[in-house]
Amino acid sequence: GQNIDQPTEMTATEGAIVQINCTYQTSGFNGLFWYQQHAGEAPTFLSYNVLDGLEEKGRFSSFLSRSKGYSYLLLKELQMKDSASYLCAVRDRAGGFKTIFGAGTRLFVKA
Amino acid sequence: DSGVTQTPKHLITATGQRVTLRCSPRSGDLSVYWYQQSLDQGLQFLIQYYNGEERAKGNILERFSAQQFPDLHSELNLSSLELGDSALYFCASSVDRGLSSGNTIYFGEGSWLTVV
Numbered sequence: 600g601q602n603i604d605q606p607t608e609m610t611a612t613e614g615a616i617v618q619i620n621c622t623y624q625t626s627g628f629n630g631l632f633w634y635q636q637h638a639g640e641a642p643t644f645l646s647y648n649v650l651d652g653l654e655e656k657g658r659f660s661s662f663l664s665r666s667k668g669y670s671y672l673l674l675k676e677l678q679m680k681d682s683a684s685y686l687c688a689v690r691d692r693a694g695g696f697k698t699i700f701g702a703g704t705r706l707f708v709k710a
Numbered sequence: 711d712s713g714v715t716q717t718p719k720h721l722i723t724a725t726g727q728r729v730t731l732r733c734s735p736r737s738g739d740l741s742v743y744w745y746q747q748s749l750d751q752g753l754q755f756l757i758q759y760y761n762g763e764e765r766a767k768g769n770i771l772e773r774f775s776a777q778q779f780p781d782l783h784s785e786l787n788l789s790s791l792e793l794g795d796s797a798l799y800f801c802a803s804s805v806d807r808g809l810s811s812g813n814t815i816y817f818g819e820g821s822w823l824t825v826v
Binding site for chain 2: 632641694
């Protein structure tokens, strides 16, 4: 089966940098995603990592280490609108390429 | 706008009833996924279809069923509804044609189901 762990909540200050970690266990790793979700809204795609290393996209970067089963999402120059839940998701070949989501990390950005 | 369309947006029904949620994937996407999200909970994977065939199954109750039609739209049927089935039901789709970049899942706005 799959197991995805990420912190439940984090708080950071506007303008700062925050790193949200995700660890996972899966038998047929086929990629890791990060999504942003505001309360009551649909998750929106942020990043996708399938190979080790850092992917940078504007203020957001995502890192993957497959050997360690570890990823992080780095958010720079935090803005109030970044207050949301951040979901780590893993795509698994086992059982048909399903994509399983972690419980999410609720980020609070304060002034 | 992700391009994934779900109807209805809101639905209120009584316990014991049956409802059908509908989803049209993004143009060209072959895979359709259904997820359930209860209040303040994570996304629970229910089921995935690929080009009309069931591909992966998650924690879907026996009272729930789904299908994907030849035109690739999908329906999720929820029967014998219970209070605990109240949740936001998301449909999502992806290209899934073998390229890594095609594995990204795009979500619809969701269907809010309230069982009273």
